[in-house]
Amino acid sequence: MTAREGGDRTLGEAAGISGRSAPAATLMPALTVTVSLLGLGLLWSLAANAWPSPAFPGPGQVWQVLLREAASGDLFYHLGATLGRVAAAYLVAMIAGSVIGILLGSYRRADRFFNPWVILFLNIPALVIIVLAYIWFGLNEAAAIGAVAVNKIPNVVVTMREGARALDPSYAEMAAVYRFGPLDRVRHILLPQLQPYLAAASRSGIALIWKIVLVVELLGRSNGVGFQIHLYFQLFDVAAILAYTLAFVAVMLVIELLLVQPVERHATRWRRRPA
Amino acid sequence: MQPVGAAAPLRVDIAEKTFRSAQGVSVTALKNLSFEVPNGEFACLLGPSGCGKTTTLRILLGLDRQFSGSFQLPEGGSNRIAAVFQEPTLLPWRTVEQNVRLALPKELRVKNLDALFDTLGLAGMRSLYPAELSLGLARRAALARAFATEPAVLFLDEPFVSLDGRTAGQLRRLLLDVWSARPTTALMVTHNLAEALALADRIIVLSPRPSHVLGVFDIGLPRQHRGPEATNDLLRSFHQKFPGVS
Numbered sequence: 001m002t003a004r005e006g007g008d009r010t011l012g013e014a015a016g017i018s019g020r021s022a023p024a025a026t027l028m029p030a031l032t033v034t035v036s037l038l039g040l041g042l043l044w045s046l047a048a049n050a051w052p053s054p055a056f057p058g059p060g061q062v063w064q065v066l067l068r069e070a071a072s073g074d075l076f077y078h079l080g081a082t083l084g085r086v087a088a089a090y091l092v093a094m095i096a097g098s099v100i101g102i103l104l105g106s107y108r109r110a111d112r113f114f115n116p117w118v119i120l121f122l123n124i125p126a127l128v129i130i131v132l133a134y135i136w137f138g139l140n141e142a143a144a145i146g147a148v149a150v151n152k153i154p155n156v157v158v159t160m161r162e163g164a165r166a167l168d169p170s171y172a173e174m175a176a177v178y179r180f181g182p183l184d185r186v187r188h189i190l191l192p193q194l195q196p197y198l199a200a201a202s203r204s205g206i207a208l209i210w211k212i213v214l215v216v217e218l219l220g221r222s223n224g225v226g227f228q229i230h231l232y233f234q235l236f237d238v239a240a241i242l243a244y245t246l247a248f249v250a251v252m253l254v255i256e257l258l259l260v261q262p263v264e265r266h267a268t269r270w271r272r273r274p275a
Numbered sequence: 276m277q278p279v280g281a282a283a284p285l286r287v288d289i290a291e292k293t294f295r296s297a298q299g300v301s302v303t304a305l306k307n308l309s310f311e312v313p314n315g316e317f318a319c320l321l322g323p324s325g326c327g328k329t330t331t332l333r334i335l336l337g338l339d340r341q342f343s344g345s346f347q348l349p350e351g352g353s354n355r356i357a358a359v360f361q362e363p364t365l366l367p368w369r370t371v372e373q374n375v376r377l378a379l380p381k382e383l384r385v386k387n388l389d390a391l392f393d394t395l396g397l398a399g400m401r402s403l404y405p406a407e408l409s410l411g412l413a414r415r416a417a418l419a420r421a422f423a424t425e426p427a428v429l430f431l432d433e434p435f436v437s438l439d440g441r442t443a444g445q446l447r448r449l450l451l452d453v454w455s456a457r458p459t460t461a462l463m464v465t466h467n468l469a470e471a472l473a474l475a476d477r478i479i480v481l482s483p484r485p486s487h488v489l490g491v492f493d494i495g496l497p498r499q500h501r502g503p504e505a506t507n508d509l510l511r512s513f514h515q516k517f518p519g520v521s
Binding site: 170171173174176177178179180181184188189192195270271 | 360
């Protein structure tokens, strides 16, 4: 923390401006991350040189494949298909899971009845749900997205149920006295209180969902990163497998940095910053 | 401004209110509690702590419906009720001004609140979040929210508890300022006799549990004449009428 005049700082905080905007403070973490990743790449490159084999390509070869796939447009087509499925499954899982979780957290009797169902679905392996969905509903997009969502829903339910149990009744009573409409109650009373739980479910959700989407694509779709990995597995092309994997990890990282973190910062702007 | 609302008073007639604990023990909190607050009057509900004052208020606010008996809220005008709770109960994720405006009905959301914020000394704090306010300021914001709705009846549940004496006194003066600008039927719960004598037109004295009305103390004296000496006289006549109540 750099030294600043006291009055200036409180004003800045009141206006919602972070007091920690000194360039050195923001550059250091970014520099650390870059150096850390470069170190990993170097290690990888050394290891690939020590054991030269087509099954263990170095970073240079993977980069060449990445450029080739990007130039042909294949990379973006398959990334886009996977990203679309991740987004759809995420939306379905978050909405359905939140509604069920909030209901179970609010009504104890319903919770007692449905809790065994939640535990059952939590423990069904993802692969079983995917295979059954394809058998029952056919090899189509709806079955693929539905199977991924069903895998994720119990996790969201468990998190959101905790959130609903932690709701502060005094806010609901205030809203009742001042006759808030149903929409205002959801927007100003319910969602802000559930925000930390929504954020937790989202975070763990996106990571889990994209891994399951790859399996779904591998088993029953004709495009997407999972399909490509399956294809290159049969061709034994490890460089291409790594290229697609790293490309998608990079996409998820960009989403985290440019979407998830700013949204979270905006949602928690009212919290008192640690002094 | 004249008092708003038709002549209907606040009429309370609670036959019984019983709490049942998880172990099956039942506790009668209120029994045959009945009183009236005439239109446009400021009444205080005074009683020992734990006697059921807050319970009474929760019933009147419609937050507790498990009781026998009835009550009638003042009608006419806005027909709205407003409450200032023991805790300020501001939404921490909304600014002071948003907190006040959210309590307003849709058609009044854009109304000019400058005068109200000025009176309560909140003019410079409209864009702050509740976590950035002191407890005294948060309570002022809760008062602003209650008065902004221009309610037909106002309920206050020990709104100045856990404040230091000076801040509490200052807030009482502010409360009187906004209240006199638009005298609204008001019922305030308190266990502080001095506070009740400073603010109320009448004091409704409750017995210990199960609580009923011991009697009503009418303060004939206008508030601006309640100096230290007059307050001492009031205190003396209160103790004559209600020996043993402090």
